[in-house]
Amino acid sequence: MSPTVEPLIVPMATLIDASFVDYLILVIYFAFVLGIGFLAKSQVSESMDFFLSGRSLPAWVTGLAFISANLGAVEIMGMSANGADFGLPAVHYFWVGAIPAMLFLGVVMMPFYYGSKVRSVPEFMLRRFGQGAHLVNAISFAVAQLLIAGVNLYLLGSIVHALLGWPLPVALIVAALIVLSYITLGGLSAAIYNEVLQFFIIVAALAPLTILGLHRVGGWNGLTDKITAAGDAGHGPPADQQLNSWPGQALSGFDSSFWSVVGIVFGLGFVLSFGYWTTNFVEVQRAMASDSISSARKTPIIGAFPKMFVPFITIIPGMIAAVLVTDIAKVKAGETVPGGSSGDGVTYNDSLILLMRDLLPNGLLGLAITGLLAAFMAGMAANISAFNTVFSYDLWADYVVKDRDDDYYLRIGRIATVAATAIAIFTATLAANFSNVMDYLQVLFGFFNAPLFATFILGMFWKRMTPTAGWVGLVSGTLSAVAVAFLSEDAFGSWSTGVIPLGGQGAAFLAASVAFVVDIALSVGVSMVTEPKPASELRGLVYSETPVEDRTDPNEATYPWYRRTVPLASIALVMVIVLNTIF
Amino acid sequence: MSDTSATARRKPGHTAGLLDIRNIIGSLLAIDGLILLLAGIFADTEEEKTGGINANLWAGLVLLVVGVAFIAWCRLRPVVVPDDYDADHDEGRPEGH
Numbered sequence: 248m249s250p251t252v253e254p255l256i257v258p259m260a261t262l263i264d265a266s267f268v269d270y271l272i273l274v275i276y277f278a279f280v281l282g283i284g285f286l287a288k289s290q291v292s293e294s295m296d297f298f299l300s301g302r303s304l305p306a307w308v309t310g311l312a313f314i315s316a317n318l319g320a321v322e323i324m325g326m327s328a329n330g331a332d333f334g335l336p337a338v339h340y341f342w343v344g345a346i347p348a349m350l351f352l353g354v355v356m357m358p359f360y361y362g363s364k365v366r367s368v369p370e371f372m373l374r375r376f377g378q379g380a381h382l383v384n385a386i387s388f389a390v391a392q393l394l395i396a397g398v399n400l401y402l403l404g405s406i407v408h409a410l411l412g413w414p415l416p417v418a419l420i421v422a423a424l425i426v427l428s429y430i431t432l433g434g435l436s437a438a439i440y441n442e443v444l445q446f447f448i449i450v451a452a453l454a455p456l457t458i459l460g461l462h463r464v465g466g467w468n469g470l471t472d473k474i475t476a477a478g479d480a481g482h483g484p485p486a487d488q489q490l491n492s493w494p495g496q497a498l499s500g501f502d503s504s505f506w507s508v509v510g511i512v513f514g515l516g517f518v519l520s521f522g523y524w525t526t527n528f529v530e531v532q533r534a535m536a537s538d539s540i541s542s543a544r545k546t547p548i549i550g551a552f553p554k555m556f557v558p559f560i561t562i563i564p565g566m567i568a569a570v571l572v573t574d575i576a577k578v579k580a581g582e583t584v585p586g587g588s589s590g591d592g593v594t595y596n597d598s599l600i601l602l603m604r605d606l607l608p609n610g611l612l613g614l615a616i617t618g619l620l621a622a623f624m625a626g627m628a629a630n631i632s633a634f635n636t637v638f639s640y641d642l643w644a645d646y647v648v649k650d651r652d653d654d655y656y657l658r659i660g661r662i663a664t665v666a667a668t669a670i671a672i673f674t675a676t677l678a679a680n681f682s683n684v685m686d687y688l689q690v691l692f693g694f695f696n697a698p699l700f701a702t703f704i705l706g707m708f709w710k711r712m713t714p715t716a717g718w719v720g721l722v723s724g725t726l727s728a729v730a731v732a733f734l735s736e737d738a739f740g741s742w743s744t745g746v747i748p749l750g751g752q753g754a755a756f757l758a759a760s761v762a763f764v765v766d767i768a769l770s771v772g773v774s775m776v777t778e779p780k781p782a783s784e785l786r787g788l789v790y791s792e793t794p795v796e797d798r799t800d801p802n803e804a805t806y807p808w809y810r811r812t813v814p815l816a817s818i819a820l821v822m823v824i825v826l827n828t829i830f
Numbered sequence: 831m832s833d834t835s836a837t838a839r840r841k842p843g844h845t846a847g848l849l850d851i852r853n854i855i856g857s858l859l860a861i862d863g864l865i866l867l868l869a870g871i872f873a874d875t876e877e878e879k880t881g882g883i884n885a886n887l888w889a890g891l892v893l894l895v896v897g898v899a900f901i902a903w904c905r906l907r908p909v910v911v912p913d914d915y916d917a918d919h920d921e922g923r924p925e926g927h
Contacts, residue, residue: 268865268869268873271865272862272865275858275861275862275865276858276862279854279858283854308851440851440854443851443855444851444854444855444858447855447858447859448858448862451859451862451889451893455885455888455889459880459881459883459885462880462881462883463880463881605879606879606880607879607880607885608869608873608874608875608876608879608880608885608886609869609873609874609876610865610866610869610870610873610886610890611866611885611886611889614862614866614889
């Protein structure tokens with residue numbers, strides 16, 4: 248854990264040569280991270296504080312933390328890999344697959360989350376539908392967080408291994424200990440502060456990389472010329488598909504441009520994206536830590552502004568790497584290149600690291616390594632703190648040991664955090680056995696979030712929906728998605744049977760859609776034959792039963808227009824439409 | 831947002847100080863900026879990688895300016911910790927955002 252041991256570990260063969268100045272920048276960052284945890288420790292007074300930071304953080308801090316919690320391994324490595332592989336259509340993951348859902352979360356969903364004072368999405372399920380739906384949701388959520396934390400830790404460890412040459416087990420344990428210390432020392436407040444800090448470091452590292460890359464390829468025109476030349480030579484998808492975001496056939500896997508647009512808008516933009524952003528407590532927890540309904544609603548909307556520009560520092564470097572880095576260009580031409588961060592050959596996942604190796608002098612290189620490590624840690628820290636909340640409040644306090652004082656649950660929370668970190672080291676070694684672990688995870692996300700979103704949206708707007716329908720919908724939705732994954736070509740890897748001739752993105756989209764439709768259909772059917780909850784218990788939980796004053800901020804109308812929710816969301820929507828038109 | 835509450839303050843004039851997120855961001859960026867600046871002046875600029883640009887120097891300058899701006903913002907508009915909803919709470923609550 249102590250950064251001073253670093254020079255004592257003899258580096259093995261590394262992908263990148265780090266020098267003294269690079270280590271210095273890294274050590275200073277981690278000194279800050281641990282320092283914040285130490286300073287914040289004295290502030291932790293009661294358990295509400297530890298979990299939701301006492302709801303005192305301003306909207307711009309939680310807004311940045313909101314996207315930083317998502318700016319992890321998948322975002323940075325995955326999106327630069329997609330940029331190298333497909334080109335501009337990868338921006339749909341941001342401008343179609345994220346921004347609309349973030350605005351919807353802020354404008355429509357957040358007043359319910361905030362106004363009903365729930366600490367977690369499972370707790371919302373408890374109050375709206377009762378114990379059946381709550382237990383199903385809390386258990387699957389907790390398990391998913393442990394698995395995802397392990398994947399984040401594995402990616403973090405393998406990057407440390409590739410960059411600095413430390414043995415993987417050492418890198419895993421050191422990373423786990425640092426994540427653990429800042430969560431347990433300071434709680435969510437420290438985690439959120441660190442996420443904001445890390446956002447600035449990532450931008451400070453990736454922006455110079457993008458500018459230097461564009462300089463080296465001869466600007467935007469030089470980049471398009473080189474991509475056109477490579478595309479015409481038959482390397483990768485045709486150049487015009489790589490240089491225009493629509494209709495994006497390369498990304499969606501559809502041959503028809505019409506079905507490609509439909510697939511991206513409804514598959515990625517609606518079912519998967521709304522399911523992810525509006526029901527994922529790792530994200531929602533960030534907004535709940537703000538100081539008013541108005542701030543909570545503005546959290547995802549403020550986050551949407553930087554979010555829409557993240558593709559410029561992740562996807563564009565990937566596109567540059569595909570023409571500038573010899574190894575990646577060879578991969579795109581269909582050759583096999585040995586080496587890479589996995590040791591099993593260079594892949595598109597290595598685009599960003601290899602571009603850093605080729606472009607950045609020592610110093611900036613250290614900043615870039617620090618930014619990557621910080622981003623991967625943030626993903627894991629977010630998983631662990633979400634697990635902590637759900638485990639201690641939703642599972643332990645509701646079903647195992649009830650009615651104890653705050654001190655007791657705070658202690659359980661700390662034990663859960665330590666245990667989750669230890670389990671993540673174990674699930675990280677499991678994740679190491681999957682060669683396509685990110686594809687696998689995206690399928691899991693799809694069929695976990697799609698039924699949850701269906702149950703939520705129906706339960707919020709239809710007061711007739713019954714408690715029985717709540718858990719039946721969740722269970723049947725998830726089971727039907729699992730069934731589709733088994734029947735597809737490769738969504739479950741070698742366990743899939745191939746009865747349905749669809750693989751990759753198509754299979755993930757189909758599984759999510761089936762889960763959504765089955766959930767809605769069964770929920771409506773079951774609601775017709777079972778008893779609904781009395782309207783008096785649905786206040787703050789169902790739209791029609793919630794008085795307007797419960798879901799609005801009395802001060803909102805007194806703010807100038809640029810601090811009100813809806814005008815801000817409208818500006819973000821217009822900006823994202825303009826971006827879609829330009830590219 | 832309105833940080834000034836009508837309720838009496840127990841510790842009048844108490845500011846968020848070091849824990850103000852702007853101070854933390856500002857000092858980290860300024861320190862990293864200074865390191866890069868010095869590396870840009872004294873170390874190998876490796877211009878065969880960057881295409882003839884002294885990348886450390888320029889990135890260092892920008893980081894230093896942004897970092898100092900954050901600290902200055904914090905100094906010019908310090909946060910007074912509110913007492914209105916949480917007795918012992920000491921988090922920074924910047925005004926104006």
